[in-house]
Amino acid sequence: MAEQEVLLSIDARGIGTITINRPQVYNAYNADLLExxxxxxxxxxxxxxxxxxxxxxxxKLFQAGxxxxxxxxxxxxxxxVNRSISELTTNTFKTLNECSKPLVxxxxxxxxxxxxxxxxxxxxxxxxxxxxFAITEVRWGLVAGxxxxxxxxxxxxxxxxxxxxxxxxxxANRALEIGLIHHVCPVGGLDKAVLPVFELLLRAGPNxxxxxxxxxxxxxxxxxxxKTAHWIINQNASQRQSSExxxxxxxxxxxxxxxxxxxxxxxxxxx
Amino acid sequence: xxKTIDIEQDRRGIATLTINRRGKLNSFDEAQVxxxxxxxxxxxxxxxxxxxxxxxxxxxxxxxxDLIYLRDKGAEPWEKNLADAKKYAAMMTQLRKLKVPVIAxxxxxxxxxxxxxxxxxxxxxxxxxxxFAxxxxxxxxxASIMMPYLLPRIGTRQARxxxxxxxxxxxxxxxxxxxxxxxxxxxxxxxxxxxxLDGLLHNGPTSVMETKLAMNYLSYSIHNHTAVxxxxxxxxxxxxxxxxAEGAASFIESRKPRWALPAISLKEI
Numbered sequence: 008m009a010e011q012e013v014l015l016s017i018d019a020r021g022i023g024t025i026t027i028n029r030p031q032v033y034n035a036y037n038a039d040l041l042e043x044x045x046x047x048x049x050x051x052x053x054x055x056x057x058x059x060x061x062x063x064x065x066x067k068l069f070q071a072g073x074x075x076x077x078x079x080x081x082x083x084x085x086x087x088v089n090r091s092i093s094e095l096t097t098n099t100f101k102t103l104n105e106c107s108k109p110l111v112x113x114x115x116x117x118x119x120x121x122x123x124x125x126x127x128x129x130x131x132x133x134x135x136x137x138x139x140f141a142i143t144e145v146r147w148g149l150v151a152g153x154x155x156x157x158x159x160x161x162x163x164x165x166x167x168x169x170x171x172x173x174x175x176x177x178x179a180n181r182a183l184e185i186g187l188i189h190h191v192c193p194v195g196g197l198d199k200a201v202l203p204v205f206e207l208l209l210r211a212g213p214n215x216x217x218x219x220x221x222x223x224x225x226x227x228x229x230x231x232x233x234k235t236a237h238w239i240i241n242q243n244a245s246q247r248q249s250s251e252x253x254x255x256x257x258x259x260x261x262x263x264x265x266x267x268x269x270x271x272x273x274x275x276x277x278x
Numbered sequence: 279x280x281k282t283i284d285i286e287q288d289r290r291g292i293a294t295l296t297i298n299r300r301g302k303l304n305s306f307d308e309a310q311v312x313x314x315x316x317x318x319x320x321x322x323x324x325x326x327x328x329x330x331x332x333x334x335x336x337x338x339x340x341x342x343x344d345l346i347y348l349r350d351k352g353a354e355p356w357e358k359n360l361a362d363a364k365k366y367a368a369m370m371t372q373l374r375k376l377k378v379p380v381i382a383x384x385x386x387x388x389x390x391x392x393x394x395x396x397x398x399x400x401x402x403x404x405x406x407x408x409x410f411a412x413x414x415x416x417x418x419x420x421a422s423i424m425m426p427y428l429l430p431r432i433g434t435r436q437a438r439x440x441x442x443x444x445x446x447x448x449x450x451x452x453x454x455x456x457x458x459x460x461x462x463x464x465x466x467x468x469x470x471x472x473x474x475l476d477g478l479l480h481n482g483p484t485s486v487m488e489t490k491l492a493m494n495y496l497s498y499s500i501h502n503h504t505a506v507x508x509x510x511x512x513x514x515x516x517x518x519x520x521x522x523a524e525g526a527a528s529f530i531e532s533r534k535p536r537w538a539l540p541a542i543s544l545k546e547i
Contacts, residue, residue: 145482150485151489163433164493169401172481175474175477239492265480
């Protein structure tokens with residue numbers, strides 16, 4: 008039997024834990040992982056015993072975004088297949104972002120691309136110090152459409168403009184400053200740091216929490232509507248099929264600079 | 279005639295637009311607005327463009343609109359005033375909608391509409407000694423064209439203060455409220471810029487453009503054309519007010535406007 012992409016557990020207090028479990032590829036997601044993640048959230052939302060949902064991951068790195076090999080294998084596929092991938096991605100992030108129960112995310116090591124989307128979808132995020140973040144999609148010729156709306160909600164438009172266009176690395180302290188995460192703890196300290204958060208959430212009335220969360224979306228108009236989702240899916244799929252994306256993904260796999268990077272420049276600081 | 283806007287493009291596809299109206303603090307009059315709009319339209323349709331750097335020549339980045347130009351347009355019939363206001367607003371819209379990232383490189387200061395240009399840019403680097411102020415109110419005008427860009431950048435809470443008081447803020451403060459993304463020591467703008475550009479050049483040219491397009495589509499305030507329309511009307515109305523004429527006169531004559539009360543000493547109270 009294949010290793011499970013996500014592991015689930017519920018403790019006696021009503022904390023449902025989703026552990027992303029593909030450490031051999033830095034927990035990068037493929038279709039199976041996205042499906043399992045979306046289903047896990049839906050199952051926990053439906054489960055009366057679950058009051059709080061936490062997402063964490065196994066291994067050194069929290070999450071490396073989409074599995075580039077999976078994207079690469081599919082970018083040459085039909086538009087239909089690519090649309091279905093973009094649809095799955097967009098819908099999974101919508102499920103995460105609009106999950107009606109409190110969502111806590113714990114981050115270690117590093118968090119890139121779609122992983123930043125998981126973080127932006129959470130209500131409360133704790134990260135170990137030294138963790139590096141980056142919205143890396145453009146680096147590989149891709150567009151971060153499925154996570155952009157939540158990013159704008161989480162870190163504001165001005166930070167989204169900068170970090171999603173440059174794909175630069177920023178550390179946990181900078182992530183704290185721009186509001187992507189809420190707390191930085193020492194390495195190895197996630198379990199301890201999250202305890203007071205659970206304690207506070209368990210003191211709060213479960214229905215009151217759900218109603219508050221719903222009201223936040225209603226009052227700010229930040230739920231993803233079908234029309235916008237459709238636009239994102241189309242753009243995301245067609246960009247993945249472009250020659251630029253195939254060059255970008257190839258440059259990742261072959262560990263070289265993409266063809267669009269100006270030649271004759273010796274500045275290698277970003278590699 | 280000297281050129282009041284310089285454009286250079288290097289072999290990497292990085293264009294640099296320099297606002298160069300030094301005697302007038304790089305302010306914008308009718309001719310400069312038209313020139314700026316033309317240049318941006320040309321850049322937008324140019325192949326091989328990867329990013330635009332926006333900077334000012336001389337002592338400062340940009341002092342916003344030329345008050346004489348504002349006052350004169352305000353005195354024209356409403357339809358003419360409104361038509362011109364649309365052109366002024368088009369500068370910001372074009373910056374926001376330019377297909378490639380816009381990086382504002384600020385030295386000295388940005389005031390009034392100059393802050394609008396900063397807010398409409400994607401990334402803003404500033405020298406630590408630059409100052410910023412939303413000065414419209416000080417001269418009897420209305421800060422409006424910048425609102426669709428300023429509000430998402432610094433939030434309504436900060437905007438209420440700085441737009442209403444016209445206070446001057448430091449680069450450090452501008453950074454802390456989100457108007458500026460990077461503050462560097464004096465003389466280090468180009469080093470910081472090169473580092474940013476190197477990052478940008480690693481990224482897929484089309485995917486960068488598509489990402490900017492997606493952000494423009496997905497962020498409600500820009501998507502919302504009514505906000506831009508309303509800001510144009512407020513701008514045109516503002517400069518037709520009596521206070522605009524008095525404010526412009528006070529500027530020309532280097533005196534306080536009539537409404538500015540002398541400082542009250544404690545004795546008087």
